[in-house]
Amino acid sequence: TLSAGTEPEQVQELGRLGAAWRHLEQAGGVPIDVLGECRAKYRDSARELAFVLHKQAQRLRQLPTFELAAAAYRDLLGAFAGETLPAEVAFFYAECLWQIAALAPADASHWRTAAEQYTRVVHLDPKGSYVKEAAYAAVLAWQNAVYEDDADLHQRPRPGA
Helix, strand or coil: CCCCCCHHHHHHHHHHHHHHHHHHHHHCCCCHHHHHHHHHHHHHHHHHHHHHHHHHHHHHCCHHHHHHHHHHHHHHHHHCCCCCCCHHHHHHHHHHHHHHHHHCCCCCHHHHHHHHHHHHHHHHCCCCCCHHHHHHHHHHHHHHHHCCCHHHHHHCCCCCC
C-alpha cells in the first residue's frame, strides 16, 4: 500500500485495504488475534500514508497533494470513527481541509468542511494541546464560510442594529 504505484494509487489501495479489513471483520470465523493484527496494520498504514502525504503537501503547496492527504485522513478517521484516535489525526485532517479551501477559493463549501472538522477537534479533546489552535481556526473558517469577503462582513446588518 505504501510503496506501490503513484500517490493516487496508494490512496486507492489504502481504501481497498480498509475494505478488506472490514470484510474480514464482518465475515466472522476469523481468529481474534489475526483480525487484531489486520486492524493494527491497516490503522498504522493509513496513518503513515496520511502523514507522509501531508508533509509532502506542506512542502509542495499543491491542491492535488492536499486532497490526497485529506482522503487518507478521511479514510483513517472513517474506519475508526467509533474509537478514539489521537486528536492530532483529526487536527491534521482539518489542516489539510483548510489548505484545500485556501487553494480552491471558488468553492466556499470547503471552508464549511474545514470549520466543521476544526470544531470536531475541539470537542474531541477540550483540554488537549490542539484545542486553542483548532478553536481559533474554526472561528476563522466559519467566518470564511459565511462571508464572501471583508466587504460583505461590513455590509451586513449587525444583530440588534
